[in-house]
Amino acid sequence: MNLPTTNTVFQRSLQNEATVPVMGYLHLPYERIEARLVSLSTSAEPSWTTLAEYASTGNQDGSFRGTLSARGGWYRLEVRGIYNQQPRDTVVVARVGVGEVFLVSGNSNAMGVYGLGAKGATSEQVVSFDTLNKYLNVENITVAPDTPMPSPTFSTMTADSDVFPTGETPWYWGELGDSLVKRLGVPVCFLNASWAAANSINWREAAQGKNTNNIYVGKPWPNRQPYANLANSLRYYHSWLGIRAVLWSHGENDAVHLKLSQQEYFSNIKYLIEASRQALEYPMPWVIALSTVSYNADLPYAPVRSAQVQLAQTPGFQAWLGPDLDLIQKDRPNGHFENITNGEQGLTLAAQAWNTNLDARFFASQVPLVARSFLHTGVVPAAVAPGHTFLVPYYLAGGTSAAAPVQMELLTAEGEYVATVGTSSQNPVAVTIPAQVPDGSYRLRAVGQVPHRVGSVSEVFSINGQLAIPNLVRSLAAYPVQDRVMLHWLVATTPQSQRLTLQRSVDLTNYQELTTFTSTGGLPRLYSYVDDVPETQTTYYRVRVEQADGSTYYSRAVAVFRGDTPPFFSVFPNPVGTHEPIYLRPDVPTELSGQLFDILGRAIPAQLLESDVLGLWALYPQVPLSPGMYLLRVVQGTSQQTQRIWVK
Structure with missing residues (x-):
């Protein structure tokens, strides 16, 4: 399984249902x-x-993809392979949710600040992506890349959590999540793209493609x-x-330091909202909180507040007037909310103000984006x-519209973006690994x-600078069944x-050929063979690949232990020869x-x-x-053991 992963929450529709993608790879027929x-x-x-x-093994392309429908709640996803009309293997994703998904944005009073008493969610049903993609440089400027984002890993939002991409601490969103879970009975997921010190001019200029000034x-x-x-x-x-909505908490910078007019703030944020909807290709709702009070201005600033109301009340603009945060904790020594x-x-x-504001009318009227089609990497x-x-195919699960052109992105094994390595309107996509990429797992x-x-x-897969040609044999598996393999x-x-050619x-030195398959090329394929007369001692199998241009390579071997x-x-072996x-x-x-x-x-x-044998390590x-x-000391994670080796 590669999608979904544990704790992923999919946005439900107004009818309390969602489409859940189920995608993965198979290595057996x-x-x-x-x-x-x-x-x-x-x-x-x-x-x-x-x-x-599958009508036959030859129809299998090494992957599976599909969708399931589900109503709001948490589920255990089970996927099984049927072989000889019996369940052979089952994989389980422990928790997959259908509920509410939000993106928070605004300034630092939406982003969060360390050390001000933020609480994590008490419910395990509130989740987020716990990492940041920014840092503060030596010039006191926050830096974050404008590159493809990493593959996410979701977890319960605790008091120690950050909220990707820029949310520091759970802030009050964890507490809001608890209230929503209790009231709605479904899981809740937050991402947070707020930015400290950014005013509405900054947001508009960045949305226009500019690098904007921190005043x-x-x-x-x-x-x-x-904006990126x-x-x-x-x-x-x-x-x-x-996504259900963007939760927007912003305005203090414009009210206190810029003294913007109503029209200026309205125009800036309207431009931002329209740009964000173009980015997503969907007019998702925005919830606009009233927010202008800060540490050196405890009175609301009418022009910005009026602009926030105007945004929410513009006909057909799909914005919702959020809570009045100017009424909360007007004495803010740090300029931010704080649990003192x-x-x-x-x-x-x-959090309580947001929970009151996002009432039954909100969830009945604000139409979310519910994903219905999903792309699967082959x-x-x-x-x-x-x-x-080399070539990599892609597939669509759910929906019928194409997603061309498609670009292939190289990620680390942990899911961090490295480079874009191919773009094409053809399927499969030609991928070229850049010359400067170091050896490793990707x-x-x-x-x-x-x-x-x-x-x-x-x-x-591995990148190994010593390889002469790509090794296309993705996997090789051997299973002893009674007197056959x-x-x-x-x-x-x-x-x-x-x-x-299977050998x-x-x-591991002298190989015997068992059978040969001829391929004319094309999409991935799963091959099978039965060794009816196997050796009575430990045997190693491998695949020899001879290409049309005369080049040859071998798969890694797989061992079948006998006796x-x-x-x-x-x-x-132990003892072992020198x-x-x-x-x-x-x-x-x-x-x-x-x-x-x-x-x-x-x-x-x-x-x-x-080693060159799958499942075995070698001492060199x-x-x-x-x-x-x-004496060989072997370390595996936090444990270790020592074994004697006799050299004869």
């Missing part, structure tokens, strides 16, 4: 893929929905901020999560090198441009014809590190790395090992 959403608040057992059905520092914010964060949040998250110890709870009062190669070009994400759709994130391998999109070996099966997390490879078999896929010592405790230069001493006993 299932006959069909089924999914269901199981309510976490009832004991009902829903029926299964077929997402994909308190006398220098401009780079990268079209603060707002627009990119809408495009990279709300385009597929959906043994004193006035300004943040709590602000199968990627196993490994490529900088400068390599992902790809398809992003449609018209309309704007952000696709799911691919499985991890079932083998399945997935090949990514192939630009030319090729011969795929086996008992020593002398090594226990999990033990080195083998020139034999030393392997370690982890019990689960994991990251390992190791140190090698002689019997006297002296460190010996060595590396513990993933940097110096020849003399016969004797050695």
Whole structure:
């Protein structure tokens, strides 16, 4: 599974329902893929929905995608593969929500300030993306990139949470979320694109594509901020999560320091709202709070307040007049709301004001964006090198309109944007890895441009500067079944014809050919073969790929242990010859590190790395090992263990 992830909340419609995408990859020849959403608040057992059905293995392209409908609430998403008419494998996403999704924006009194008593949500049903994409430079200017945003990970909004992209602390939004959950009975998700010190002129100029000046520092914010964060949040998250409304709390800077007229503030924010709707390609509602009071001005400023009312009351503008925040905690020594110890709870009062304002009339009348179609990124190669070009397909789940052109974005394994590596109106998209990208683990994400759709994130693949050509064999799996071995391998999109030869070996040196498939090229395909007469000892299988241009490469091997099966997390062979490879078999896929010592405790230069055999790690001493006993200390996360190795 790659979409949705745990704690994702999708915006519901006025009819209290939403479309939930279900996307992922398959590496076995299932006959069909089924999914269901199981309510976490009832004991009902829903029926299964077929997402994909395959007449034969040759029809499988290595991925599945589809949608399910659900009403407001939390669900457990279950997806299962049916093989031989029986459930074979099941994957579970623990919590997927249908509820209310908001984007907060405005100035620092919407963004949040550390140390002023912000409370986290007490309910686990209030979630956010807990990270920031900004920093304060040495010139006291806030800097944030105007680049594609990272793949999100949602979690419960605690007192220590930040709220992506710029929200510092939960501020009062966590408390508001608690109230909404209690009243509406559905989960709530917040993102926060507020920006400290930004007045309405700044917001308008940034929306016009300019770098606008911070009047308190006398220098401009780079990268079209603060607008870029707002627009990119809408495009990279709300385009597929959906959104009920933008919650706008702003005006103090314009009232206290600029003394703008009603028309000036109205025109600036109207331009901002219209630009944001163009960015999302949907006229989502805006909730405009009344806000002009600050630390050195405890009286409301009528021109800005009148402009805020005018925005909300403009016919057909789809704006809602929000709470009157000028009535709350007028004595603000820090210029912001504050939950004062043994004193006035300004943040709590602000949350209560928002909760009162967002009443039943609001949720019955303000039409949200409910996403109905979703983009899925197809199968990627196993490994490529900088400068390599390869093809990656994309698919649409739900809806019928195209999303061309589509750009492919390179992300780190953790989901951070690296570079745009391909754009095309053709499917599949040609991807070229930039020459300067360092070796490591990466992902790809398809992003449609018209309309704007952000696709799911691919499985991890490797960039390895030592590779001569892309390794398109995405996976190879072997399963002993009684006296046979079932083998399945997935090949990514192939630009030319090729011969795929399955081979086996008992020593990782001498290989025997078992069968050959010929491909004319095209989209990803899953291959299968049954070894009816397997070896009686441990056997290694691999795929040899010979392309039409004469180039040849091999997949990583996969081991089938028989007879002398090594226990999990033990080195083998043991004893080992002085020139034999030393392997370690982890019990689960994991990251390992190791140190090698002689019997006297002296460190010996060595590396513990993933081997050419899937699921096995190999120890590579940097110096020849003399016969004797050695100690290998293996570290896995926070645990470690030491094993003896005898070299004969």
